[in-house]
Amino acid sequence: MFKLNSLDDNELVQRFIKGDQESLETLILRHKNRVFSYILLIVKNQELAEDIFQETFIKVIRSLKRGKYIENGKFVSWVLRISHNLIIDHFRKLKLKGTVSNDSTEVDIFNSQRYSEATVEDQMVNDQILSEVKDLIKELPEDQQQVIYMRHYMGLSFKEIADQTGVSINTALGRMRYALINLRKLIEKKKLTLTMI
Structure with a gap:
């Protein structure tokens, strides 16, 4: 009996594209632990991680069917990039709504001495600096942003x-x-x- 597990990622992708x-x-089973762990590590919420995991593979399926996947031997990196972008979209939407969840963090972000002593002006300057830094990061190449x-x-x-990214420690340090x-x-x-005065 022919075993799909013996095929590499690209061969499985090609077979899926053909129907x-x-x-x-087989591809999902092969990579689900790594992709799910990556998502959970960032969002720190089981339910949300499950939603984003499902959304990731829905997007993977659509992209494969539209021929938007270019084989370069890095199928799992491509899937992780899709999940990373979906996570960023999620947090962007939360930011637009102006809500921050305090349930999923171990530290109470609203009960911090750092915030209690800061003046409104300090907080505004700090927010501006953080915003400018995030904008600067977006101008970097994708691997450096990551x-x-x-x-x-x-x-x-x-x-x-x-x-997580499938590279050597030296490559990560270099990036x-x-x-x-x-x-x-x-x-x-x-x-x-970018300093507090």
Whole structure:
């Protein structure tokens, strides 16, 4: 009996595109733990992670059917990028609604000495700086954006980043180094002052 498990990701993708549904099931089973762990690590909420996981594979199926996947031996990285973009979209929508969930964090973000002592002006300046930094990050190449988000917004170690993105630790460190160099250049070019006065 022919075993789909013996095929690599690209062979399974090609079979699915030709109409073999089982090939897709094999792909999902093969990568579900890694993709789900990645989502849960960021959103820190089981239910939300499950929703985004389902949304990710719905998007994967649609993209495959439309021929939007280009084989480069990195199927799982492509899926992780789709899930990452869906997570960003989710948080963007939350930000637009002006809501922040305090249920999913271990630390009470509203009961912090840092916030209680800050004046309204300090908070406005801090918010402006954070907003400008996020805008600058968006101008970086995608792999550099990813390493900054994973390191500074998700608190992952470079080993975890390397594991999640399928690269070596040295590559992850190199991307961070270039990201910081490029951020400095952008700050100088735009003549920004990103410090509290």
